[in-house]
Amino acid sequence: MSGRQASVHxxxxxxxxxxxxxxxxxxxxxxxxxxxxxxxxxYNKRKTYFAHDALEQCTVGDVVLLKALPEKRSKHVKHxxxxxxxxxxxxxxxxxxxxxxxxxxxxxxxESTEDAEVSLTEKLGxxxxxxxxxxSPS
Amino acid sequence: xxxxxxxxxRRTLEYLQKGEIVFKKTVKIMTVNYNTHGDLSEGARKFVxxxxxxxxxxxxxxxxxxxxxxxxxxxxxxxxDDGEQVLVDVEGKHHKEITQHVRKIxxxxxxxxxxxxxAKMELSNPANFGPxxxxxxxxxxxxxxxxxxxxxxxLPKEMTGKYRAKLAAVSDD
Numbered sequence: 001m002s003g004r005q006a007s008v009h010x011x012x013x014x015x016x017x018x019x020x021x022x023x024x025x026x027x028x029x030x031x032x033x034x035x036x037x038x039x040x041x042x043y044n045k046r047k048t049y050f051a052h053d054a055l056e057q058c059t060v061g062d063v064v065l066l067k068a069l070p071e072k073r074s075k076h077v078k079h080x081x082x083x084x085x086x087x088x089x090x091x092x093x094x095x096x097x098x099x100x101x102x103x104x105x106x107x108x109x110x111e112s113t114e115d116a117e118v119s120l121t122e123k124l125g126x127x128x129x130x131x132x133x134x135x136s137p138s
Numbered sequence: 139x140x141x142x143x144x145x146x147x148r149r150t151l152e153y154l155q156k157g158e159i160v161f162k163k164t165v166k167i168m169t170v171n172y173n174t175h176g177d178l179s180e181g182a183r184k185f186v187x188x189x190x191x192x193x194x195x196x197x198x199x200x201x202x203x204x205x206x207x208x209x210x211x212x213x214x215x216x217x218x219d220d221g222e223q224v225l226v227d228v229e230g231k232h233h234k235e236i237t238q239h240v241r242k243i244x245x246x247x248x249x250x251x252x253x254x255x256x257a258k259m260e261l262s263n264p265a266n267f268g269p270x271x272x273x274x275x276x277x278x279x280x281x282x283x284x285x286x287x288x289x290x291x292x293l294p295k296e297m298t299g300k301y302r303a304k305l306a307a308v309s310d311d
Contacts, residue, residue: 103210
């Protein structure tokens with residue numbers, strides 16, 4: 001036999017968590033696009049995977065990234081949780097880094113301009129620009 | 139009788155095989171986030187409608203997932219083998235621009251594709267004969283212009299074995 005083979009064909013997969021009732025294990029549903037041979041159209045085909053989640057940080061409905069373990073942890077668990085991509089209810093927009101709900105931002109995109117103006121005038125006042133020449137050291 | 143659906147050409151093998159994007163080996167997952175309404179997501183919606191089947195046909199081992207109405211702006215996200223993630227903003231872009239961009243960053247270039255096609259051709263020599271599964275022809279009788287199989291068309295008398303044997307016997311005497 002030439003070397004050890006990976007435990008699973010798929011190294012990285014993304015799926016949605018459907019169950020967390022097991023201890024330190026998340027049930028993840030993964031959908032792949034499969035071509036119907038007659039219609040020639042792609043449909044989602046579901047498959048459930050079990051993933052090891054050491055810190056029990058998944059809730060039902062999260063979208064998670066799973067990584068294949070080098071060897072099977074138990075009869076069904078062959079993957080571990082690599083990263084929670086979108087946490088349900090607390091989706092963070094990767095482009096801006098702000099929290100988002102559907103089509104709206106929950107956090108304001110820019111800092112409010114009023115504060116910036118006030119602090120600018122305060123800072124100018126503190127500068128104390130005078131026309132008098134400084135005393136020459138001698 | 140025309141095909142059913144809005145753009146049924148998307149459901150033809152010829153259209154699927156014309157897909158331009160063949161991903162590099164490191165790309166494992168592709169995720170598309172887009173919105174169902176709004177002008178800024180129009181390009182992304184067209185991309186999902188027209189180009190995703192082509193991409194999946196050419197890359198059967200890449201997992202492609204679509205997410206609708208999760209964020210205000212549309213984007214693509216690729217997950218590579220070494221854990222790296224590539225984020226592509228597609229807000230306001232035309233779907234052809236999106237495919238060109240993706241092809242440039244993560245697709246195999248024309249040269250690489252040609253080299254691969256050439257290597258594949260070299261493996262299968264059309265001059266060889268054998269089972270239909272692996273070769274073009276099984277027997278010389280299948281080639282046009284050659285003697286056809288006697289099971290289909292009887293051989294002319296001069297070519298049959300028993301006539302030749304009889305001739306040989308007569309000439310020996």
